[in-house]
Amino acid sequence: NIYYVGVDDRKTALFEGIWPIPYGISYNAYIIIDQKVALIEGGVKIDFAREFLNNVSSIIDPSTIDYIIINHMEPDHTGTIPVLYNLAKNAKIITTNLGKTMLANFYGISDNERVITVKDNDSINLGTRELKFITTPGVHWPETMMTYDKNLRILFSGDAFGTYGALNGKLFDDEIDLKFFLEEGKRYFTNIVGMYTKPVQSAISKLKSIDIDIIAPAHGPIWRSNKNKIIDLYDKLSKYESEPRVLVVYGTMYGFTEELAGYIAKKLVDNKINVRVYNADIIHPSYILSDAWDSRVILFGAPTYDGAPFPPVYYSAYIMFSKKLKNKYFGIFG
Numbered sequence: 001n002i003y004y005v006g007v008d009d010r011k012t013a014l015f016e017g018i019w020p021i022p023y024g025i026s027y028n029a030y031i032i033i034d035q036k037v038a039l040i041e042g043g044v045k046i047d048f049a050r051e052f053l054n055n056v057s058s059i060i061d062p063s064t065i066d067y068i069i070i071n072h073m074e075p076d077h078t079g080t081i082p083v084l085y086n087l088a089k090n091a092k093i094i095t096t097n098l099g100k101t102m103l104a105n106f107y108g109i110s111d112n113e114r115v116i117t118v119k120d121n122d123s124i125n126l127g128t129r130e131l132k133f134i135t136t137p138g139v140h141w142p143e144t145m146m147t148y149d150k151n152l153r154i155l156f157s158g159d160a161f162g163t164y165g166a167l168n169g170k171l172f173d174d175e176i177d178l179k180f181f182l183e184e185g186k187r188y189f190t191n192i193v194g195m196y197t198k199p200v201q202s203a204i205s206k207l208k209s210i211d212i213d214i215i216a217p218a219h220g221p222i223w224r225s226n227k228n229k230i231i232d233l234y235d236k237l238s239k240y241e242s243e244p245r246v247l248v249v250y251g252t253m254y255g256f257t258e259e260l261a262g263y264i265a266k267k268l269v270d271n272k273i274n275v276r277v278y279n280a281d282i283i284h285p286s287y288i289l290s291d292a293w294d295s296r297v298i299l300f301g302a303p304t305y306d307g308a309p310f311p312p313v314y315y316s317a318y319i320m321f322s323k324k325l326k327n328k329y330f331g332i333f334g
């Protein structure tokens with residue numbers, strides 16, 4: 001009695017307006033039909049309202065929804081809330097206290113009768129099953145929570161344990177190309193959640209006290225056969241565990257800095273050191289950040305441009321700085 005009503009986004013070039021998603025992304029949402037009906041994740045990005053509402057209506061009349069559960073207020077999950085709120089006229093929205101403030105600020109929804117706030121460990125009964133709410137502030141925004149189906153031991157985890165990549169008709173981790181989704185999961189983590197490593201660690205510790213059979217995130221596949229792989233990935237990345245690897249990130253106008261980058265890479269390889277080389281003029285910082293995250297050493301090479309470091313290299317370095325990437329050796333050359 002759980003239905004997937006999410007959508008694939010294969011038309012947005014840059015997620016959050018920054019990060020390339022050439023293979024798309026999914027906005028997952030779920031309906032649980034019990035004596036009460038609950039819609040988990042609230043909705044999807046507004047651009048996909050028609051498809052989302054069709055998905056919902058193919059399962060159930062929206063006016064019979066009792067609860068719309070918002071784990072996370074970012075508009076990739078709540079863009080459709082204003083539309084759904086009117087259609088599901090008997091539904092109450094469940095969110096955290098801060099989520100309620102955001103709901104009023106973003107969408108002007110502030111009806112105290114219809115917006116219920118929950119705290120950590122609160123639960124609701126749907127009839128034969130109980131949903132428990134686990135607050136996880138900072139994963140990815142401060143209002144965030146997860147929803148746990150105690151009976152089926154399913155964790156609806158919001159952004160946590162999510163990945164880039166459209167699902168293209170498949171849903172579960174044992175149906176998809178696991179290697180691809182773990183790589184896109186790493187890029188998603190570093191790009192989106194990476195700044196919030198402490199909250200991720202707190203959430204992982206908190207989740208150790210509950211039994212989880214299935215993780216149903218808000219992006220990417222549902223983890224039923226390999227859930228430890230995605231938990232381990234998030235755990236390792238949020239601890240800044242690194243590989244013995246040097247990342248050489250350079251930009252070049254006429255090839256001289258590139259010659260230096262090549263020389264350095266060759267010398268490192270001669271010394272049996274694992275090296276990866278990125279031309280920041282061409283490769284988007286999203287990919288460089290993902291590979292930098294678990295490299296032990298990062299070397300930046302840049303020509304001078306208008307009296308400052310060459311902008312493409314500066315941008316890559318700035319993205320690492322803004323994500324508070326740490327526990328690295330950094331070096332510069334030019």
Ligand code: FEO
Nearest residue numbers: 074076140159218
């Ligand atoms: Fe998928 Fe932070 O929103």
